[in-house]
Amino acid sequence: xxxxxxxxxxxxxxxxxxxxxxxxxxxxxxxxxxxxxxxxxxxxxxxxxxxxxxxxxxxxxxxxxxxxxxxxxxxxxxxxxxxxxxxxxxxxxxxxxxxxxxxxxxxxxxxxxxxxxxxxxxxxxxxxxxxxxxxxxxxxxxxxxxxxxxxxxxxxxxxxxxxxxxxxxxxxxxxxxxxxxxxxxxxxxxxxxxxxxxx
Numbered sequence: 767x768x769x770x771x772x773x774x775x776x777x778x779x780x781x782x783x784x785x786x787x788x789x790x791x792x793x794x795x796x797x798x799x800x801x802x803x804x805x806x807x808x809x810x811x812x813x814x815x816x817x818x819x820x821x822x823x824x825x826x827x828x829x830x831x832x833x834x835x836x837x838x839x840x841x842x843x844x845x846x847x848x849x850x851x852x853x854x855x856x857x858x859x860x861x862x863x864x865x866x867x868x869x870x871x872x873x874x875x876x877x878x879x880x881x882x883x884x885x886x887x888x889x890x891x892x893x894x895x896x897x898x899x900x901x902x903x904x905x906x907x908x909x910x911x912x913x914x915x916x917x918x919x920x921x922x923x924x925x926x927x928x929x930x931x932x933x934x935x936x937x938x939x940x941x942x943x944x945x946x947x948x949x950x951x952x953x954x955x956x957x958x959x960x961x962x963x964x965x
Contacts, residue, residue: 814960
């Protein structure tokens with residue numbers, strides 16, 4: 767056997783061993799690296815949720831989940847926005863002054879309770895006993911609603927009503943407005959729920 771044949775044989779074994787080692791290393795690394803991705807449990811515990819709102823049309827609502835809760839994104843029409851100041855006198859907390867840091871971030875303490883008036887973002891859970899209110903966007907007289915209804919949400923459990931900014935009407939079981947979660951816009955069509963400070 768020549769020296770060249772021995773070197774060739776060793777080279778083949780070295781290459782084969784190195785390839786097997788690299789494949790084994792990759793097999794071990796992939797699960798390890800994947801642990802850096804937020805788990806379902808972490809997402810449920812509060813990891814931010816990114817939402818594409820590009821397909822949302824005026825008058826429509828999109829529901830996503832954050833921290834195990836439904837979060838509504840409503841694209842309000844100009845008419846819905848125009849109605850907001852007209853119902854102030856009928857609301858329990860029109861300026862969102864109760865529990866301001868807990869229920870309404872500073873950037874949403876305005877008439878529309880939002881960063882961009884057109885888009886309303888809220889946790890879809892009634893502040894009374896945790897039921898989920900229904901959409902009642904149509905205006906006017908309807909079952910369980912006043913004749914001058916301006917559009918909003920109705921909690922079917924105990925009759926609490928909220929306007930199109932999630933503000934609770936007076937003399938209803940719900941003590942507070944709907945919660946506005948921390949959120950921010952990543953672009954005109956991308957919304958991040960659960961975080962409101964840029965790194």
